[in-house]
């Protein structure tokens with residue numbers, strides 16, 4: 001592994017200069033199962049990256065590794081966020097460094113209102129967006145601020161899960177299947193919001209079964225196949241290339 005000193009030397013080399021978020025040769029395991037197999041990609045500040053691939057390709061595992069969840073266990077490689085070594089951090093340290101993972105099941109806390117869910121996210125510094133700013137972006141949440149969060153519709157729960165991430169001071173939003181189970185009109189509404197969030201400087205990685213929707217949203221795409229990167233280029237190119245879509249995404 002490189003220390004910060006070695007990293008600085010690398011940073012001076014244009015060919016290997018780290019991006020805002022750099023994932024370098026990461027290998028991660030569930031027990032002895034080798035799942036994330038030498039994955040590398042860069043994410044530029046303020047872009048939306050779609051991380052795609054068939055079922056079981058290792059997308060969720062890659063997000064969990066970046067968020068330093070501990071399971072899967074990172075055994076090799078490096079992850080750098082804005083010159084900070086995420087690979088040396090525990091989950092809470094990665095969160096403090098600005099990583100927010102919104103998991104597939106959204107984890108809305110039952111028995112707490114929308115506003116309480118948001119306030120709970122702000123309990124420990126560094127605090128991010130104010131409630132006013134959040135409600136401006138998600139008017140539906142403002143209207144339902146006193147409603148139990150677990151009684152929201154699927155789309156509203158997804159909005160609350162994203163809003164809760166923004167309530168903390170984050171740099172990178174990791175979204176795992178944000179569109180799952182949502183009607184196309186709600187998908188469009190969330191996509192519009194994610195573009196506004198990008199335009200406010202937040203970097204996003206989206207993992208999504210609805211590859212077409214993710215590609216339409218994203219600036220760039222990385223495609224995984226059995227734990228390996230098989231494509232890393234513009235999202236539009238994938239939309240335009242039928243053979244590529246059929247080969248790696250089966251769409």
Ligand SMILES: Nc1ncnc2c1ncn2[C@@H]1O[C@H](COP(=O)(O)OP(=O)(O)OP(=O)(O)O)[C@@H](O)[C@H]1O
Nearest residue numbers: 030033035053054055056057058059060061062209
């Ligand atoms: N907790 C776990 N323990 C052991 N193996 C796991 C665990 N979670 C996932 N795996 C395995 O790791 C591989 C990659 O799973 P992962 O969920 O990362 O893929 P994915 O690309 O996100 O898939 P999907 O699109 O189906 O959600 C799969 O073979 C899966 O069975």
